[in-house]
Amino acid sequence: MLDLNGKNALVTGIANERSIAWGIAQQLHSCGANLGVTYLPDDKGRFEKKVRSLVEPLNPSIIMPCNVQDDALVTSLFDTIRDQWGKLDILIHCLAFAGKEELSGDFSTVSREGFTRALDISSYSLVQLSGAAKPLMTSGGSIVTLTYLGGVRVVPNYNVMGIAKAALEMNVRYLAAELGPLGIRVNGISSGPIRTLASSAVGGILDMIHHVEEIAPLKRTVTQTEVGNTAAFLCSDLSSGITGQIIYVDSGYCIMGM
Numbered sequence: 001m002l003d004l005n006g007k008n009a010l011v012t013g014i015a016n017e018r019s020i021a022w023g024i025a026q027q028l029h030s031c032g033a034n035l036g037v038t039y040l041p042d043d044k045g046r047f048e049k050k051v052r053s054l055v056e057p058l059n060p061s062i063i064m065p066c067n068v069q070d071d072a073l074v075t076s077l078f079d080t081i082r083d084q085w086g087k088l089d090i091l092i093h094c095l096a097f098a099g100k101e102e103l104s105g106d107f108s109t110v111s112r113e114g115f116t117r118a119l120d121i122s123s124y125s126l127v128q129l130s131g132a133a134k135p136l137m138t139s140g141g142s143i144v145t146l147t148y149l150g151g152v153r154v155v156p157n158y159n160v161m162g163i164a165k166a167a168l169e170m171n172v173r174y175l176a177a178e179l180g181p182l183g184i185r186v187n188g189i190s191s192g193p194i195r196t197l198a199s200s201a202v203g204g205i206l207d208m209i210h211h212v213e214e215i216a217p218l219k220r221t222v223t224q225t226e227v228g229n230t231a232a233f234l235c236s237d238l239s240s241g242i243t244g245q246i247i248y249v250d251s252g253y254c255i256m257g258m
């Protein structure tokens with residue numbers, strides 16, 4: 001049994017019950033972690049309402065807004081963690097965004113604005129949040145992000161998000177090298193396709209899932225719980241020798257040539 005008792009874990013990226021971050025939060029909680037969660041603030045407060053009611057059974061001690069494009073919100077989030085928890089042990093980076101118009105059609109038509117926004121929210125944010133977490137991870141720590149095969153191979157319609165994931169995976173390696181001497185490990189989970197709010201913006205997501213069901217050794221795609229279990233492992237002492245890695249949780253799809 002994984003033991004995360006006494007660990008403070010910040011989970012970003014919960015939008016609803018389909019979110020991979022929700023699967024991760026549940027598994028961290030079941031292993032004993034003390035949770036803090038964030039939601040994306042919007043004018044009508046829809047995400048806040050949804051996230052607050054969803055996470056209630058997990059009894060998080062911090063629930064705060066986080067828009068990674070708003071530096072003041074990020075500063076306030078980590079100030080609160082410092083004041084309330086004193087130290088942070090686990091950071092789950094489980095967020096990404098690209099405009100729907102960027103997730104279908106020809107990649108070469110992506111606008112500078114769309115490219116920059118996707119890279120800023122989906123890739124730079126890992127550096128930003130890890131930099132803010134670093135001074136709070138005084139007893140070492142574990143940082144986990146979520147990536148996808150479209151960052152190493154061409155997947156139809158994934159387009160600019162593939163570039164963002166490629167950059168994200170390199171961020172994992174540079175951060176792991178910098179933070180390793182402090183006992184902070186940084187890893188990524190490359191998840192197979194799962195139907196979520198974010199993935200539904202990718203053109204042909206259902207075709208991608210059906211393709212995995214046909215080709216992958218396990219003949220199915222993965223669940224949020226399976227990704228959550230791997231995240232819990234990567235956050236626990238059982239993975240103490242692993243850093244800078246991308247772990248595939250994809251029913252074995254990535255090993256297949258045909």
Ligand SMILES: NC(=O)c1ccc[n+]([C@@H]2O[C@H](COP(=O)([O-])OP(=O)(O)OC[C@H]3O[C@@H](n4cnc5c(N)ncnc54)[C@H](O)[C@@H]3O)[C@@H](O)[C@H]2O)c1
Nearest residue numbers: 013014015019020040067068095096146193194196197198
């Ligand atoms: N669903 C899949 O098939 C799949 C596969 C591999 C990797 N992933 C990755 O998993 C992660 C979680 O996505 P998901 O599929 O669970 O979808 P999701 O829509 O449930 O989660 C995406 C989250 O990103 C948050 N977000 C977007 N813009 C933000 C911003 N500016 N600041 C802060 N938060 C912001 C949203 O609020 C949402 O909570 C993403 O990095 C995604 O690329 C998903």
